[in-house]
Amino acid sequence: MTNKRANSFLTIIYVISVIILASLVVGFCTLTVIFLIAGIVFLVNPSARISILKDSPTGIGNLNNPWGFWLAILLILFLLAMLVVIAWAVSKLIQNVRNNIFFETSTLNYIRCILWGYGAIIVLSLFGSLFDLNISLGDSSGAISLLMWFAVYAIYIMFKYGIQLQDDSNKIV
């Protein structure tokens, strides 16, 4: 079981991960709305198309091809969605460890979500670079590194408990 100091630290990182999750959700929703409005203007107003392509947001790069532009937007939204999934899974994982729920299916599912989410980000970033879309996560890369550190810390606490269980099991004849 976790001691008092570890529990306090888990509470702190849980709060931080929830704040990161909330900000990612807000960012995702905001970007979705912005891109939806840009999409509607793009379709409705032909004269605005060139300026939309030229004044592209930071992170998409210099694109003249509208299809490349919209593909990049979809990729960014999908990457952000994966970030939200990772942040949610990390916060739930930390919550489980705080409540001393270690080797249960729910914990394994959260770790699986983190693996799939981060794997998708790696694959999509490579995909984006293949098509020269120059997609970057910007300031979110710091948040994801922090979330990964939190996840590894939670797994470290689980391993500590697991070692204790193994030791007890070894002493059962």
Add this chain to the structure above:
Amino acid sequence: MIKVNIDKVLLDRHITSKMLAAEIGITPANLSILKTGKAKGIRFATLSRICKVLKCQPGDILEYVDDSDHADEF
């Protein structure tokens, strides 16, 4: 706490620890853990095999001792 009095029974039956460990299918090191009181528990299957080899009852090798001075582990 539960005290394991296997040494007395081994002496009565003229069986060594090594022979008993081989008969019940555990390592001498594991049997030593049991004899020295470091074991956290014993499986029923192991207890059954010990009783079969030593031709005794579980109560002959296990004894409850009131250990109020020390912290309860369980």
